[in-house]
Amino acid sequence: MSWLDRVRNSLPFVAKRETPDNLWVKCPGCSEMLFAKEYDANLRVCPRCDHHGRIGADLRLSQLLDTGYEMLEQPEVKEDPLKFKDTKKYTERLKQARAKNPHRDAFSVGSGAIEGRRAVVGVQDFGFMGGSMGMAVGNAFCAGAQRALDRGCAYIVVTAAGGARMQEGILSLMQMPKATVMTRRLKQAGLPYIVVLTDPTTGGVTASYAMLGDIQIAEPGALIGFAGQRVIQDTIREQLPDGFQRAEYLYKHGMVDMVVHRTDLRERLALVLDYLTPKAAA
Incomplete structure (x- = not known):
């Protein structure tokens, strides 16, 4: 030894x-x-x-809504309608995503109030398959809009997505016009539709409901755009400016109405609701 x-x-x-x-x-x-x-x-x-780090749907809803809010059930949709398979089956990817997430898909809706002002809040969770927009996301978005119509209150959507879900092909792209129709119905009813853009908001989500808000709010430093910077730079063959596609750049060029720190977001939303729906304030 x-x-x-x-x-x-x-x-x-x-x-x-x-x-x-x-x-x-x-x-x-x-x-x-x-x-x-x-x-x-x-x-x-x-x-x-x-x-500003990325956060899940439950934490976001608890930060924005008063205690006692109601969670809407996520609509049932046909899973894997195209029988899609790349390195893994789509059904396997969904199973893996659900094992790490408390919700069945990337869009969750809470119905309640923000500092006493009635509101329905939909949250896109980047942690579920990159927040990608498929049929489940489209249906959940529309269900949230319908709840806002039924309650006669504002609909607030917090976006975070890499774009459309490729495993659902054209069916995922069909969610863009479907969601756009619901935003028009809110407008016709005189109800505010407010979008909070968080990091990242890109692709088909940006091309549809993410940029249709009556008020566009962004979190500091959030990446917001349609195509990637490298794709744009290679297409136009020019060097992009510093901060391109970031929240502050979009605010400077009139694409968003305000950039709000996360700690101030709840209070700012309550103030905006007072302006847009004064009768709904408690």
Whole structure:
């Protein structure tokens, strides 16, 4: 037996403590390590660089809506209508996404109030297959709009998506005009349709309901666009300006009405609702 083994066996070593894997979070913006509880308490906004992290549907709804809101059931749709398969079957991808997410698809709707002002809020979750827009997302969006029509209140949609869901082909693209029709019905009823653009909002979602709001609000630093920057740059063969497709750039060029910090978003939405639907204020 070597001297190292003798020393090791003679000393009363303390057993190694198990450390939870989720104690720390690495900020995607500045790469600083943040204490997870403090990060969550700050609405997942980095206290050092102010980077707005991506959040799920449940957390977003609880941040915006008053307690006691009602969750709408997600509409049932035919799954895998095209029998799509790439490296995996579409049904397998859905199963994997649902194992990591409390909801059946990427769009969830809550019906309640924001600081006493009646509202229906739909949230797109980038954590579910990149927030991609398929039939389930389109149907859930329309169900939320219909609930707003039935209640006679504002419809607020928080977008976060990579675009249409390729596994559903043309059926996913058909959700664009369907959602657009519902925004027209809200307008005809005199009800506000407000969009909160978060990181990222791209593709077919940007080309449809994400840019049709009566009021367009964006979170700081959010990527908002249709095609990717590299595609645009290669097409026009010009260098794109700094900050292109970011929330602040779009605000400067009149594409969004305001850029609002996440900690101020709930209060700002309540103020906007007061202006647009003063009778709905409690």
